[in-house]
Each structure stands twice: as C-alpha cells, then as structure tokens.
Amino acid sequence: SQTIHQWPATLVQPVGSPLSLECTVEGTSNPNLYWYRQAAGRGLQLLFYSVGIGQISSEVPQNLSASRTQDRQFILSSKKLLLSDSGFYLCAWTLGGNTEAFFGQGTRLTVV
Amino acid sequence: QQQVKQSPQSLIVQKGGISIINCAYENTAFDYFPWYQQFPGKGPALLIAIRPDVSEKKEGRFTISFNKSAKQFSLHIMDSQPGDSATYFCAVPNTGTASKLTFGTGTRLQVTL
Numbered sequence: 001s002q003t004i005h006q007w008p009a010t011l012v013q014p015v016g017s018p019l020s021l022e023c024t025v026e027g028t029s030n031p032n033l034y035w036y037r038q039a040a041g042r043g044l045q046l047l048f049y050s051v052g053i054g055q056i057s058s059e060v061p062q063n064l065s066a067s068r069t070q071d072r073q074f075i076l077s078s079k080k081l082l083l084s085d086s087g088f089y090l091c092a093w094t095l096g097g098n099t100e101a102f103f104g105q106g107t108r109l110t111v112v
Numbered sequence: 113q114q115q116v117k118q119s120p121q122s123l124i125v126q127k128g129g130i131s132i133i134n135c136a137y138e139n140t141a142f143d144y145f146p147w148y149q150q151f152p153g154k155g156p157a158l159l160i161a162i163r164p165d166v167s168e169k170k171e172g173r174f175t176i177s178f179n180k181s182a183k184q185f186s187l188h189i190m191d192s193q194p195g196d197s198a199t200y201f202c203a204v205p206n207t208g209t210a211s212k213l214t215f216g217t218g219t220r221l222q223v224t225l
Contacts, residue, residue, distance in 0.1 A: 006155075032211055043217040044156070044201065090155050094213075098144035098205040101213055103155030 002027035006091045006104030013111055019064075019078040021107050023091030026072065031093040033074040034101070035066055038088040050074060051096070086111045116204050118216025125223050131189040133219045135202030138183065145178060147187045148201045148215075156201055160187070192223045 005024045013019060025031050035047040046059045048066035056066050063082050067075045074091060091104040117136045125131045133147075146161035162169040162176040162185065169176045175188040189196055202216040 034212075036215075041220070044215040046212060046214070049212060092155075094211050096211045098211055100146065100158045100161065101148075101156075101203075103157065106153070106155050108153075 002093075002102065004091060004093060004102055004104045006107060008107060009105065010108045011110070013081050013109065015083055015111055016080045019076070019081050019085070019109070021076040021089055021091075021109075023074045023076075023104055024072055025093045028072070028093070028095065030071060032096050033068060034092040034094075035074065035076050036090040036092060036103075038090060038106075040087075044090065048074075048076070081111045083111050085109065116202065116214050116216045118202050118219060120219060121217065122220045123222070125189075125192045125221065127192060127194060127223055127225050129192050129223075131187075131192045131196065131221055131223070133187045133200050133202070133221070134184060135186065135204075135216050136182075136184045137204040139204075139206075144205050145176065145185045146203050146213075147174075147176065148203060150199045150201065150218075152198075159200070189221075192221075194223045194225060197221055197223050 003026045032051050034049045036044045037047050038044050048058055050056050050068045053068055064078050089107045092101045094101045115138045119134050143163050147159045148156035149159040150156040160171050160174045160176055162178050164180055167178050173190045178185040199218045199220050201218050203213040206212040
C-alpha cells in the first residue's frame with residue numbers, strides 16, 4: 001500500500017535560519033507531488049507542485065523553494081526564514097487525472 | 113485560475129442534526145469533486161467524492177449533492193456526531209497534467225451534545 005512520510009512533525013526555527021522539509025512517498029511510482037501551507041484556522045494554499053523529477057511549478061511567489069531530485073521525494077527549502085513563514089506545511093501526492101490526494105501528517109513550523 | 117467559494121466558515125450543530133456545507137466553483141471542465149476532512153494537527157483525508165455523471169452520492173451518513181447548472185456541490189452529514197467535529201474542505205481540480213486541487217477555505221464543524 002502507498003504511504004507518505006513527512007518530517008519533522010514540529011519545528012521551531014529562528015528568523016534568518018535555513019529550512020529543509022522532506023516528504024517521501026512509498027508504494028507508488030511517478031506521483032504528482034505537492035506542498036501546501038495552512039495558516040492557523042485557514043484554508044490550504046498550494047505552494048509548489050511537481051509532475052516529475054526536476055519539474056517544479058511555483059504557485060505563489062515567496063521566500064521558499066522546492067526540489068525533486070528523486071521520483072518519490074519532494075523537499076521544501078528556504079535560505080532565510082521569515083516570521084511570515086510560520087504555518088502548517090503539508091505534503092501531498094496524487095496519481096494525476098483528477099484523482100484522490102493523499103496528505104502527509106504535516107509539519108508545524110514556528111519561526112521565532 | 114480556479115476560484116472556489118465555500119460556506120459557511122463555521123457551523124455548530126447539535127448531535128443528531130444535519131450539517132450542510134456548500135461549495136461553488138467557476139469552471140466546468142472537471143470530472144471530480146471531493147470533500148476532505150481534517151482533524152486538528154493532522155493532514156486532510158478524503159471523505160467522499162463525486163463524479164458529475166451522477167447528481168448525488170451517498171456513503172453512510174455522508175452525502176454529496178451536485179448541481180452542474182448552478183456550479184455547486186454540497187456535503188450533507190446526517191445524524192451528526194461529536195466525532196464529526198472537524199474542518200471540512202471542498203476541492204475542485206484544475207485541468208492539466210498536474211491535477212492541481214484548489215481547496216475551499218474550509219468549514220469548521222462543531223457537533224455539540
């Protein structure tokens with residue numbers, strides 16, 4: 001069966017520090033991968049999506065970047081965190097063709 | 113860019129009552145309309161989904177009603193239970209190979225005793 005792993009679960013980082021969040025999918029091949037951010041009590045904002053290795057599309061200009069160098073791994077990064085980067089970050093995958101999205105358990109990032 | 117309007121923002125229902133959440137979209141070139149359920153501190157999970165070849169789909173206490181002409185679909189939770197207290201999101205896929213999902217802003221449901 002397919003599983004999605006996202007870590008860490010919680011993270012407290014100082015302003016100006018770098019960030020690296022990792023997401024790995026198991027049990028499937030060539031998934032579409034996504035990073036969403038959810039502010040407290042708010043909806044899901046799509047940050048990046050990828051349809052294949054090295055193919056990254058950015059939805060919202062911001063202080064973050066994403067990379068995909070392996071088929072089932074998606075990494076969210078920042079060189080220097082801002083206070084406004086705080087939030088709940090969710091990784092998800094689909095097989096495309098308007099199918100179900102499977103989400104990871106999320107990373108709660110607090111920038112202090 | 114797909115626009116999705118979800119209402120209400122929050123909902124309080126007594127145990128045993130009916131919870132109704134609505135979602136409206138703009139574009140019509142889609143074939144999949146899901147609802148996701150999210151508990152605090154967890155990622156969303158698919159609750160129920162409909163494809164527009166039918167106007168209604170029922171799974172247990174959860175029903176999706178779809179109105180293609182009005183570009184709306186809704187989630188009905190019958191006999192609401194305290195365990196249903198969660199945030200619910202509708203989603204509308206965009207066309208294209210990425211299968212992007214645009215989510216509604218969410219409805220926080222609280223079912224009281």
